Amino acid sequence: MARPHRSRGHRAASAVLAVALAVGAGAVAQPAVAAPAVVQALGSFRLADIPAQDGVVLKADVFTPPPGTPGADAQGRYPVIVQPASWGQNDLEYVAQGHRFAAAGYVVVTYTVRGFWGSGGEVDVAGSKDVADISTVIDWALARTAADPDRVGMVGLSLGGGLTLLGAAFDARIKAVASLSGWADLTDALYSGQTRHTQAAAVLAAIQAPTGRRSPEFARVLDDLFADRDLPDVIRWADTRSPSAYLDRINAHGTAVLLANGWGDSFFNPGQITAFYQRLTGPKRLELRPGDHATQELTGLLGFSNATWNSARTWFDRYLKGAPADQGQPVDLEVRPTGVHEEHPDWQSVSSRTEQLTFDAGTRATVEGDRRSGASGGAALLSGLLDQAAHQPPTVLVPLLDRSAAVVQQSQPYWQGLQVRGAVRLHTTVTASAPQGTAVGYLYDVDALGVGRLIAHAPQSWSGRPPGQAFPLDVTLFPTAYDVPAGHRIALVLGTRDDLYGGATPPGSTVTFGPADLSLPLR
Known part of the structure; x- marks a missing residue:
């Protein structure tokens, strides 16, 4: 199979289309009024190539706030949000949210994780190379954009969600993260109850096949998981990619952590998320809603108002901008099947x-x-x-x-x-x-x-x-x-x-x- 490839022209055309969709129906209904807004939004967007430490090039998008947007410090620097793309997706996944963050006064750098689409290298599944790439992208953003080194945040979906938590563990510059449909314990995701989660692994493998380049290590782990052999090696591989293994680092950094997941997530069950949440000692928030893997965030990727993405922006406003944003009690649950919302001071208070x-x-x-x-x-x-x-x-x-x-x-x-x-x-x-x-x-x-x-x-x-x-x-x-x-x-x-x-x-x-x-x- 040929490697997935996108020309710069194709990426630019896709970006224009995505931004046009993100600005909403008003651009169609009132072209004379909306056209300047579209031009301004496009003017704050550019494509970039970010070289990693080992020479691999990561494909990225950069959004910067329009001139005069509030939120800059005395040197004209804005808080920066780094967004790793989710499993099997590319840097254009977050165009709608990148535009929204930039309009709210954030520099945004989204990138295709190595091994997928136009980024070089092989799929590392949140291994040491992926973790090193996080710091590389932050370094690049601080050197080449109006990003404030004291106000660095990360938000990601799925694979990006797991990477945000690992970023919080391994880069102390990251002050706040929002992990959306991410994982805290990859071993639990693949092998909870000492049972192989083969259907979820098969779906992930199928998504990866046409969009990414599987490393020999990842290929071996998948083969062993499906064949029910060498599971101790599979567990060791997954343990090193589990944010829960590095939770002491996150707590030492004092990173503000938002966790948002679906009750029915068939990849990353909520049990590992609630266990991780309880062990966090810094600022934290937990949101659980009905939904499967990455389904509760989907409308936000399409440019519509979305409760999960809105909560992430409020989280960053609070911990990167110092805004007096009151999100209520730190544990927010949407009850099945009624849709009623409940707030609790901690997970232990959920049941009485x-x-x-x-x-x-x-x-x-x-x-x-x-x-x-x-x-x-x-x-x-x-x-x-x-x-x-x-x-x-x-x-x-x-x-x-x-x-x-x-x-x-x-x-x-x-x-x-x-x-x-x-x-x-x-x-x-x-x-x-x-x-x-x-x-x-x-x-x-x-x-x-x-x-x-x-x-x-x-x-x-x-x-x-x-x-x-x-x-x-x-x-x-x-x-x-x-x-x-x-x-x-x-x-x-x-x-x-x-x-x-x-x-x-x-x-x-x-x-x-x-x-x-x-x-x-x-x-």
């Missing part, structure tokens, strides 16, 4: 009490291994988007779930409803006919017709267990904020196969689950 629920004490249920039951965590990228846009999470008819492939247990109706807040924890016992296996736990909101809407789920695998001997199994479901309507039940489903994951249960084996205890965090 815990209710214990035991299903079928004293009973055991045996299921056939590695069979689909009908229960599902959904499809990567799609399911969370449907939950965001249509309030429709993965849905099943609970009475039709295959009882030979999964244990299905239901509560009594909750006549006052139930406000689930946080991570539901499951404890059970397992007796398996094989030494290794995977259990996937699902919690459903079930109405009077038996329609079950997914509240949360998570996988958990085991290995090295003597066949036929019972052992305890604990599963922590991915965190959520979900209101179960009055009169509905909740259902616990335990199966051994979900197409999101590379399960370890051998076909033809059996798994016996004992009584299940649920710990429900409630408001």
Whole structure:
């Protein structure tokens, strides 16, 4: 396959089109009035090539505030925002947001991460070369734009979101970051619950294939992940790319950190984000909304007003400009499926009490291994988007779930409803006919017709267990904020196969689950 390539003319033409889209419909309705604004916006934009330390050239865009824009210091310098492009995307991804930031008084430098599109090198997946590039781009911006060295920020989406957190760890000049649909723990993203997240990895690989050049190291890691081999090496590779491994550096720098993610992010589940947030000691903010990976930020990339991007600008106004921006309590949650917003002083305050629920004490249920039951965590990228846009999470008819492939247990109706807040924890016992296996736990909101809407789920695998001997199994479901309507039940489903994951249960084996205890965090 030929390497992706863009001529300078193609990049310029794309940029003109993107900026034209970003200024909105008013330019079409009133051309005589809007034309000067378009010219001014284009005048603040230019393309750039940024040489990295190893000679690789990074393709970049630069936005500068129009003359007279407030926010400059006595030397005429503005705060600067560095924006690494997301996975598989290029420097033109943020044209609309670059224009908005520049109009608000920021110098903006967006760049294509090495290995993708016109930037040189190979895909490094937030490795040491990518991290070094962050400082290189900052150096370049300070030397060649009206950027203030004392007011440096970063914002990024997906891969760019992970890089913003790594930038905060490795470059003390960065005073504030906004990580949007990013990751804090790449190992958890690929292997939470000791279970391979193969569908998400396959989607990422498919996005990368036509737009980037895979390094031999990355190719080996992917092959090992899919083949279920040399996983300790995969984990070591991912650990070095996890901001959580360098959290002490971020705390020492005192960087102001905004984390914004989707409840249904099929790449970077919210559990790793909430764990990371709790360990931050500097200024911090957490926003969780319904959505899948990068779906909650999408309209902002198209130039429309967007809550997540607006929050990022307010964050930078506060910590780079010193504006008295009050964003309310530091933890902001959008509840599923109602859309109600809640604010909390910290993550621990999200739930006020815990209710214990035991299903079928004293009973055991045996299921056939590695069979689909009908229960599902959904499809990567799609399911969370449907939950965001249509309030429709993965849905099943609970009475039709295959009882030979999964244990299905239901509560009594909750006549006052139930406000689930946080991570539901499951404890059970397992007796398996094989030494290794995977259990996937699902919690459903079930109405009077038996329609079950997914509240949360998570996988958990085991290995090295003597066949036929019972052992305890604990599963922590991915965190959520979900209101179960009055009169509905909740259902616990335990199966051994979900197409999101590379399960370890051998076909033809059996798994016996004992009584299940649920710990429900409630408001």
